[in-house]
Amino acid sequence: MEEFDTHLEDDHLHVVAPPGSGKTVLGLEMVQRLDKKTLILAPTLTIRNQWYERMLECFVKDRNCIETSFSIKKPATLTFSTYQSLHSLFKNDLEYSSEKLLKFFQEAEIGTLVLDEAHHLKNEWWKPLFNLKKLQDCTLIALTATPPYDSEKNELKKYFDLCGPIDMEIGVPELVREGNLCPHQDYIHFSEPDAEQIQYIITYRENLMRFVETLKANKDFIAFIQKHPFYAETEAHLEEIYKNPERFSALLIYLNAAGATIPKTKVEFLGIKAEKVQFPSLSYEWVEALLTPFLIEEREYYEADEALLLHIEKQLRKIGAFDLKRINLTGEKSLYRKLAQSPSKLKSIVEIVKAESQNLQRGLRMVVLSDYIRKEFLEVQHNQSVSEINKLGVVPIFQFVRNAIKNDVDFPLRREKLGVLTGSLIILHNSVIDELSTLISAENFIQEILWETEFVIIKPNVQGSKKMVAAMTQLFETGHIEVLIGTKSLLGEGWDAPAINTLVLASFVGSFVMSNQMRGRAIRVHSLQPSKVANIWHIACVDPTSETGGADLELLYRRFGAFCGISLQGEPYIENGADRLKLLPETKKDVPLLNQKMMALATKRGEVMQRWKKAIGDGDVLVRELKVNYEKPQTHGQLKKLYFKDALRFLILELSAIFTVLLPELFFKNLTTLLAKGVLFFIYALVLGFAMILLPKTVKVVTLYLKYGRRDKELIKIAHALKTAMVAKGMILEAEQKVSIKVDAFEDGSLSCYLLGASAKEGILFVTYLQEIINPIENPRYIIAQSNWVRKKLGFSNYYSVPKVFGERKADAMVFYKAWKRYNGVAQFIFTRNTKGRKLLLKARFHSYQDTEKVTSRGALIWK
Incomplete structure (x- = not known):
């Protein structure tokens, strides 16, 4: 709030803060300061109602002192509504007319527009919001816990076009330090697929390898590629080739892999001397790039070869690599589905319940979140084994835990402490029904005994349904329920139960947004337990046939990118991403031993609190940095020496x-x-x-x-050039000498780069643009070729993208180029939208394909 006036100079404010940190209260405070008629839009009715409740709790003593409305058709001083209601108004009442929409809200004198968690938007909801953004003299406030960084590029672009660049990112460390969030730690319980699943994965991979080998030996397809205009008449189609360099590269890489002799002239169109070319191997990604235009995008142009293409399509369909008009050779969807829903995860959940219940005894307040209910597994009869349950879901989890309690006399959780809460299924132990009746009249629900068990299915009427979630929440808060199993759709967002001290994410949704929202249920502070420490459990099924651990583990890595946390062992530090666990490379070696280690660490909640205190005390600001490394697994030690020193x-x-x-x-x-x-x-x-x-x-x-030179020095030069250009363009408001650049080198060979002395917004933009520069060339408007006399003689050049923000106008691109030369010396500045430039762009892109030391980079948040 100290920088509130500065941020509002452009009538825009975009704030990112974790779930449970008080964004609603912050938003209401900003609305109060602006003191204009306001429309507040939320993704759900629950969250919409929370805005109204927080207003009553924190800002007004008499609810009648301010005019409010829940109807978007009847705007008041404060109007609380949802994105869906806005779209309905736009569609049904205003007939999709942008002019009518603007006129309606201008006449209502709306001067402040608040967008809460705008990442929820469906495609059809964007248009009315972009129209609302055109309201005259209207201030836009966007609040979110997680920008949808992992969405498709066009979706992410729409999000930032609507909400604007991030002005302030309020970090978890600051909130833990101030007591707004509790100390917490993430743990992973690993499981292994059963023999049937492993055989499925092996068979899929064998079929895939067989398909690629068959394709390389397919003489008809080789001849088909050789007669393609890009290859047969290359010079006559240069303009098209330069517009689509990946496709031309895919043709050459395939022919090279198939053993065909490629004339030197073809390679020279890439801008590379034929005797120096080293074609990349024909990876699955290159096969996808090769086949997609022929089988999907331009199929109608190849009618004469339909029989050949249809044969290839049938082969792909047979192995499950052609689905929904998309070729997917890596098979992450089909393989991931198998691993993500592996029944072995049910055993993991039982082990976690047992360990946490043993540790916390009657103090346990655990929530298990899953994606689906799976009601078909409700009646597991006494003569059936739970081992026959083959899917992950709320009911399977309930049955596995219930069965474990029944068959293990030493199981620490008492059966009456287990419950289920979803939108359409509620299960309680029969001994808790009387307690429920004190919260909801027995007239408002009926009971149905669950097949030969002591549990009861609760079926509320319309009146009871309105109060059921609140009643079950109270039973959980007071300890009548210690383990509550539910769906992420009901409990994963907007649900408030501060007593939660253990969360199990039995969900295979890997999006940044949902992962962060689900964790937000557990990390809220609890006024009755000031020393609360939360454990958050993630479950992953390891693919023993994959070098990386498989698709399920890769999705888990992505999930960890959405939030900051404390390192698991060693010197404590706070960072986002899975690197802080330092255990993931071991996952394939010994899963049981790793789980045992995780379980032991999870019992030390007091240590977690101390680690947070130490790490927070050692830093004072959450820095957005770029982490860079170069992948070459087989010679990593050598790379560390050669490239980073x-x-x-x-x-x-x-x-x-x-x-x-x-x-x-x-x-x-x-x-x-x-x-x-x-x-x-x-x-x-x-x-x-x-x-x-x-x-x-x-x-x-x-x-x-x-x-390559020294990678750390190269990175510093590039970073200085970028900083200078940003200062010149007014993107960094502080004087250039007041903002410094820091590059840290780590033992594993990686580097990190960040700004000191800049605002949060400037730091975010700096990292975004730096990543654009150093990542492999895609299709920028301008590129820079960096070389010197010796490198030219040896045939070396390094290529860098001019960030898009500088590339839209030549004058801005020249500002960047001037700063580049100041720190990096003589370089070639290339416009890529003409024939000569596109040829050099093709050379630059193929250069990155040839480079065996691949650049990998990711934006990271770290407390320093």
């Missing part, structure tokens, strides 16, 4: 070691030979031996150094 320095150190340690040792050990055959022979032998040992390494080191 000065390569020549290591060579000099090695030579020093030879002359100070090895040479004297050789001299004394071979003194007899020296005296017998003479000094000259000994020197020749030494020179020859050292040449054989050092020459290949020396050539490689010097070549790599000339090509």
